[in-house]
Amino acid sequence: MAALDLFGRRWNLRIVWELQHGPVGFRALQQRCDNMSSSVLRQRLTELLDAHLVTQQPDTAYTLTDLGHGVYQALRPLARWSDAWASALGEDGEH
Amino acid sequence: MAALDLFGRRWNLRIVWELQHGPVGFRALQQRCDNMSSSVLRQRLTELLDAHLVTQQPDTAYTLTDLGHGVYQALRPLARWSDAWASALGEDGEH
DNA sequence: GTGAGTTGATTCGATTTCCGAAGCGGCAGG
DNA sequence: CCTGCCGCTTCGGAAATCGAATCAACTCAC
Secondary structure, three states: OHHHHHOOOOOHHHHHHHHHHOOEOHHHHHHHOOOOOHHHHHHHHHHHHHOOOEEEOOOOOEEEOHHHHHHHHHHHHHHHHHHHHHHHHHHHHOO | OHHHHHHOOOOHHHHHHHHHHOOEOHHHHHHHOOOOOHHHHHHHHHHHHHOOOEEEOOOOOEEEOHHHHHHHHHHHHHHHHHHHHHHHHHHHHOO
16 A cells, blocks of 8 residues: 555656666756656655665665665556556547 | 556555455545545546446446456565565564 | 435635755866 | 756646535426
8 A cells, every 4th residue: 555655656666667777867858757856756756765775886876675676666557557558548549 | 558558646546455355436436545635536537438448337436447457466466576675674674 | 395414516715735947065077 | 267957846827626605407305
């Protein structure tokens, strides 16, 4: 239930999603997230750091922990579903 | 990506989660969601209705569509992960 | 049929969150 | 030095969220 609360906050899902490919720096991460506000990004990152989903490397780059990588795995069915969702909505509006 | 936006809104994940057991009325649904604000609940419900994840029955009760049920299925890995997450955080703070 | 209780739904002012742009100090290279 | 990039902070305004009051419709008891 706490998970639904954490991920119910804007950008948290997206940030985990964008960190899947490996360590990313602060400003680069911001750009990947549609240039979201830097203030909110920092806020979200501390939340994810506290939740032990994200770690900060010696070179200050951010990356997923093992736990965080588990989230990404758990998120993949949702990504697969979103494809079905998109096509279902697409058939709606056409013709 | 639109899915991350929709579910990045507060309560949307929770509402889908709470509708898993079948049709629920407006006020009952509100109570299940920690007595969330009724104004926001209505707003979220119209969003979910527009997204075809939720339908309103003749007796005005809300229930998941087939599409909405797919979301719930896609959410179950996340629920399973949250258990591992909870125990990992639990070991942290103890002793 | 009238009065009390419940339900889905709306309104509105207050609070919280989010945004975005500017700016900070630190650290490169030229 | 100066310029440019970096992680990060500050702050004022905009937007989302809240909470409580309220409405019309419906039920049920009496």
